[in-house]
Amino acid sequence: MSHLLFERHAATLERAVQAIHERVYWSAYPESASPKNYGEGAAEAGRAAFDALLGKRFPLTQPATVGDVGGECSPFGPTLGVTYPKPDIDGLFAAVARAQESWKKLPPQAWAGVCVEILARINKASFEIAHAVMHTTGQAFMMAFQAGGPHAQDRGLEAVAYAWDELCRIPPQALWEKPQGKGEPIRMEKNFRVVPRGIGLVIGCCTFPTWNAYPGLFASLATGNAVIVKPHPAAILPLAITVKIAREVLAEAGADPNVVTLFAHEAGGTVAQDLALRPEVRIIDFTGSIANGRWLEEHARQAQVYTEKAGVNQIVIDGAADFKAVARNIAFSLSLYTGQMCTAPQNIYVPSAGIGTADGHLSFEEVAEGIADGVRRLLADPARAVEVLGAVQNDGILRRLEGARSLGTLLLDTQAITHPAFPDATIRTPLLVKLDVGDRATYLNEWFGPIAFVIATASTQESLAIVRDTVRGHGALTLSVYATDSAVIERAIEVAEDVGVALSINLTGGVFVNQSAAFSDFHGTGANPAANATLTDAAYVANRFRVVQHRRHV
Numbered sequence: 001m002s003h004l005l006f007e008r009h010a011a012t013l014e015r016a017v018q019a020i021h022e023r024v025y026w027s028a029y030p031e032s033a034s035p036k037n038y039g040e041g042a043a044e045a046g047r048a049a050f051d052a053l054l055g056k057r058f059p060l061t062q063p064a065t066v067g068d069v070g071g072e073c074s075p076f077g078p079t080l081g082v083t084y085p086k087p088d089i090d091g092l093f094a095a096v097a098r099a100q101e102s103w104k105k106l107p108p109q110a111w112a113g114v115c116v117e118i119l120a121r122i123n124k125a126s127f128e129i130a131h132a133v134m135h136t137t138g139q140a141f142m143m144a145f146q147a148g149g150p151h152a153q154d155r156g157l158e159a160v161a162y163a164w165d166e167l168c169r170i171p172p173q174a175l176w177e178k179p180q181g182k183g184e185p186i187r188m189e190k191n192f193r194v195v196p197r198g199i200g201l202v203i204g205c206c207t208f209p210t211w212n213a214y215p216g217l218f219a220s221l222a223t224g225n226a227v228i229v230k231p232h233p234a235a236i237l238p239l240a241i242t243v244k245i246a247r248e249v250l251a252e253a254g255a256d257p258n259v260v261t262l263f264a265h266e267a268g269g270t271v272a273q274d275l276a277l278r279p280e281v282r283i284i285d286f287t288g289s290i291a292n293g294r295w296l297e298e299h300a301r302q303a304q305v306y307t308e309k310a311g312v313n314q315i316v317i318d319g320a321a322d323f324k325a326v327a328r329n330i331a332f333s334l335s336l337y338t339g340q341m342c343t344a345p346q347n348i349y350v351p352s353a354g355i356g357t358a359d360g361h362l363s364f365e366e367v368a369e370g371i372a373d374g375v376r377r378l379l380a381d382p383a384r385a386v387e388v389l390g391a392v393q394n395d396g397i398l399r400r401l402e403g404a405r406s407l408g409t410l411l412l413d414t415q416a417i418t419h420p421a422f423p424d425a426t427i428r429t430p431l432l433v434k435l436d437v438g439d440r441a442t443y444l445n446e447w448f449g450p451i452a453f454v455i456a457t458a459s460t461q462e463s464l465a466i467v468r469d470t471v472r473g474h475g476a477l478t479l480s481v482y483a484t485d486s487a488v489i490e491r492a493i494e495v496a497e498d499v500g501v502a503l504s505i506n507l508t509g510g511v512f513v514n515q516s517a518a519f520s521d522f523h524g525t526g527a528n529p530a531a532n533a534t535l536t537d538a539a540y541v542a543n544r545f546r547v548v549q550h551r552r553h554v
Contacts (some may be wrong), residue, residue, distance in 0.1 A: 005113030005253060013116055016161035019519035026519050028157050029123045029150035033142070038126065046127020053132075053237070055081035060244050062261055064091025069264050072236060075138030075391035077424030082237055084264035092228070092261060093280050096199055099258035100226040104196045106255070108167040108224070115160045115222045118249045119153050122242060126150060129210065129238055136235035137207050138391035138426075139337055148210045148238060154518035155536070156214035161519075163222035163541040167194060170547055175554070187554040195548045196224035197304060198282030201275055203296075205287040206232040207340050207393055209239050215535055216285025216306065217242075217260075223544040225283060226259045230275060232288075233267040234394065240264065276300045283544055287342075290446075290475075290529075297532060304543050310446045311475035311530030314347045314467050315513070316492060318460040318483035323357045323370060325508035326482050331374030333480075333512045334430045337390045339450040340397065342530075343478045343514040347443050347470070349463035352456040356484070368454045372412040372432050379417075379429050386419045389450075392426040397449040401431055404451045407442050409434040411454060437462065444470055460488055464495050471499040475530030477523070480504045480513040500527020 006013075012028055019026040030037035057068060062085050070083035103111075122129065126149035133148030134141050176188040200220030204213045209231060220227050231239040240262055247257035265271040276284055276296055284305045286296055293309035320326045333345055348371065354363040362370070379385035392398055401414055412432035419425040430450040435443055443453045457463045460483070467479060479501045481492040489505055496503035502525065504513045516523040524531030526539075533540055 003107075003109045003113060005117045006109040007113070009113060009116035009120070012157070013112060013161065013164055016157050016519070017165050020158060020161050020165065023520045025517065027150065027154050029119075029126075029153045031146045031150045033127070033145050043127050046125070047131060049125070049128040050131035053082055057083045058085075058237075058240050058244075060085055060240060060247075060262060062087060062092070063095040063258060064088040069266055070236065071266060072136055072234060074135035075393055075426055076135060076419065076422035078135070080135060080237065082240075084236055084240055084262065086265070087261070087263055089274065089278075092263065093199075093278060095258045096226050096228060096261055097280060099256035100196075100199055102256050103226055103259045104224045106224070108164070108194060110253075110255075111222050111224055112160060112164050114249055114253050114255065115218050116157065117253070118246045119156050119160070119218070121245045121249060122156075123150065123153050125241060125245065126153075129241055132237040132241055133210065133235075136209065136237055138340070138393045140387045140390040142387065143337060143390060147208060151518065152208075152210035152214045155211060156218040158518045158536055159215045159219035159541065160222045162536075162538050163219055163544075166538055166542050167223070167545075170194060176551070188551050189554050190549055190551040192547050192549050194224060195546045197544055197546065198225060199280045200225045200227040200283035200285065200544070201281045201303075202227060202229045203272055203276075203284065203286040203288065204229065204231040204235065204239055206234040207337075208287075208342075209235040210242065212287040212308065213239055213242075213285070215540070216283075219541045220283050220285070220544055221246075221260065223541055225544055228261050228263050228275065228281075230263040230265070230272060233265060236264050273299075276303070306533045306535065306540065308342065308477075308524055308531045308535060309475060309529065310342065310448060311477055311528070312347060312444060312446050312470050313343060313345045313476050313478045313513070314349065314470060315345045315480040316460060316463045316467060316482070317348065317350045317355055317367060318463075318481070318488045319356045319485060320482050321358045321484055321506075322508060323355075323359065323362060323367075327370045327374035328378070329508050329512060330371055331378045332388070333514050334432075334450070334452050335375060335378055335388050336512065336514055338392055338397075338428060339430060339452070340390075340393055340448070341514045343516060345478065345480060345513055346447060346452055348452060348454045349457050349460075349466060350454060351459050351463070364456050368411050368432075368434060371454065375412055375430055375432065382417050383420055385417055385429070386425070386427055389417070389427055389429065391419070391422075392428055392449070398426065398428070400447060400449050401428060401451060404431055404433060404447055407433050407435070408439065408453070414450065437466070444474060446474070461491075464491060468495050468499055471501050471528050473529075475528045476501045477530050478502055478504065478513045480507060482506055500525040
């Protein structure tokens with residue numbers, strides 16, 4: 001295989017490697033859906049491409065196909081009606097194993113070049129993918145475009161950059177000379193070969209199918225491993241489009257397209273477990289529930305397992321220079337995509353005696369009401385509200401939301417909103433419940449969805465102690481603190497570092513605790529139960545290959 005694709009994208013890859021070392025803002029793919037970035041007519045063409053997929057068999061040809069499968073319904077109302085090839089598990093693994101044998105023999109330049117070309121073509125399909133993400137996850141369109149498109153693509157490129165950076169540390173050959181005093185030195189030629197671990201399995205989720213799948217997909221692919229992509233049955237289409245593009249690039253580059261395959265299946269059953277326990281699977285990337293993640297960690301012993309599981313994300317409020325700005329920021333964090341983000345906050349701890357602000361003292365009740373009022377103001381206009389909230393992804397969230405209404409004193413009840421363009425969409429506003437510090441049996445569990453608790457504690461010291469216990473016992477991906485006392489901030493930093501959770505301090509502007517920037521933020525520390533590995537660093541790619549040497553005397 002020629003290195004043409006590597007040469008085509010060398011500058012992008014070099015800049016990406018620079019970005020992971022500097023950790024400053026950089027993005028390879030514009031997040032603005034403007035025609036200036038994507039060309040005149042790109043939005044319309046993307047929508048047309050999406051519409052053309054509905055009600056039909058998805059145009060993907062794979063080996064060992066034994067029928068069709070599908071059943072996705074849009075949270076905004078319509079049934080998609082798309083079906084996908086249903087694979088025979090043994091036949092598919094046989095084809096993937098053959099593809100793995102040829103793929104692993106290629107040089108790292110070929111792996112990297114193919115990966116970045118796949119991402120470039122995915123970027124050109126951003127509008128099509130955005131509609132697919134929107135109508136499988138319930139994200140509002142602009143969020144689906146950004147998070148499901150350019151931001152996910154950046155995450156994929158970030159993984160390729162880490163892989164390339166690690167592989168470049170390994171020279172292909174070295175001449176080893178050991179002095180022998182007056183005699184001739186001992187000379188040996190040593191050759192070092194990167195050997196991939198084997199077939200990777202990416203288990204997708206139903207809320208962020210591309211954003212969460214691309215790191216694992218491209219980290220494995222860029223280190224010479226074939227990949228089977230198993231989407232969530234409710235969100236197949238975004239990853240089907242991805243796999244189709246990947247297979248096209250592989251074929252055009254002269255590689256076996258079965259290096260990347262799709263394993264679509266119906267809801268229910270044990271497909272994920274069956275795939276995960278195959279001896280051929282040597283790498284697993286999973287995003288989802290605590291129970292399923294732990295099962296993989298405990299049972300898929302033949303594989304290197306990377307999991308991003310659920311957790312209890314928390315906010316500690318001790319003081320504020322501008323409480324209105326604090327309330328606005330928290331309100332948006334609670335409302336964005338109806339709280340259906342692994343990084344969304346759930347527990348908000350406030351001292352029962354209240355907090356100090358630049359405008360004077362606020363009681364606990366005033367703080368709680370201020371947050372509730374922030375949500376009301378943000379979502380007062382239904383037309384604007386639906387673009388923030390999106391739609392509820394599944395009925396389990398609705399049942400959880402209803403059950404949470406009786407847990408404590410309602411500070412803000414959830415409301416249904418009618419979407420002006422999609423009258424059948426399931427739209428709900430956040431629920432805010434007041435709890436006492438003794439209600440640990442309630443707030444120490446994750447309540448995924450638009451559910452948050454404002455909890456009265458004896459002091460900020462107690463709030464931080466609860467944070468420590470919660471992260472250690474249940475995991476968390478984010479922690480936020482609001483304080484004007486530098487000692488409180490330093491204590492919060494100590495706690496965050498001790499239990500391994502990412503901390504945001506006094507966010508009041510256009511950045512929110514739920515957001516994670518590729519090339520800069522380390523998403524998932526691997527230091528608490530919510531994630532068993534840092535999902536954006538060198539360690540995430542380094543265990544996907546081994547180095548085997550051979551040597552001889554010169």
